[in-house]
Amino acid sequence: MAFVMSAGAYQASAQPQDLVQNLLANFERVDLNGDGSISRAEYRKVQDARWPQIDRNGDGFLTVDDFPSNAAGRAKAQLATITHLDTDGDGRLSQSEFVDGEAPLFSRADRNGDGVLIRAELEVAAR
Ligand SMILES: [Ca+2]
Numbered sequence: 530m531a532f533v534m535s536a537g538a539y540q541a542s543a544q545p546q547d548l549v550q551n552l553l554a555n556f557e558r559v560d561l562n563g564d565g566s567i568s569r570a571e572y573r574k575v576q577d578a579r580w581p582q583i584d585r586n587g588d589g590f591l592t593v594d595d596f597p598s599n600a601a602g603r604a605k606a607q608l609a610t611i612t613h614l615d616t617d618g619d620g621r622l623s624q625s626e627f628v629d630g631e632a633p634l635f636s637r638a639d640r641n642g643d644g645v646l647i648r649a650e651l652e653v654a655a656r
């Protein structure tokens with residue numbers, strides 16, 4: 530199934546809050562099997578769909594170069610929060626490191642730790 534996200538919905542520089550809002554707005558599309566919750570696998574597909582907007586210069590890796598030059602400070606801060614995803618330690622995140630790695634936003638939003646996000650959890654996370 531193709532993801533039809535509204536243009537510009539996902540930005541590399543988007544704040545976590547914006548991503549939660551987008552998940553809420555696109556809940557039915559993200560919930561591929563329609564069971565009323567977003568599983569880690571379904572969230573992984575969202576991350577996959579986001580990748581072209583994240584790797585803005587298209588070199589296959591997420592680095593500081595993928596952020597607008599006027600946002601270098603914020604870029605470094607954001608990247609510093611996901612250095613643990615760099616499993617091969619080359620100092621940059623590949624698509625698979627990013628997509629398959631632990632998703633801090635997902636974990637934080639999953640209040641009861643059952644491995645899926647329901648709408649109510651996202652609504653709490655969006656506040
Ligand atoms: Ca689901």
Ligand SMILES: [Ca+2]
Binds near residue numbers: 585591592
């Ligand atoms: Ca890149």
Ligand SMILES: [Ca+2]
Binds near residue numbers: 615618619620622623
């Ligand atoms: Ca890496």
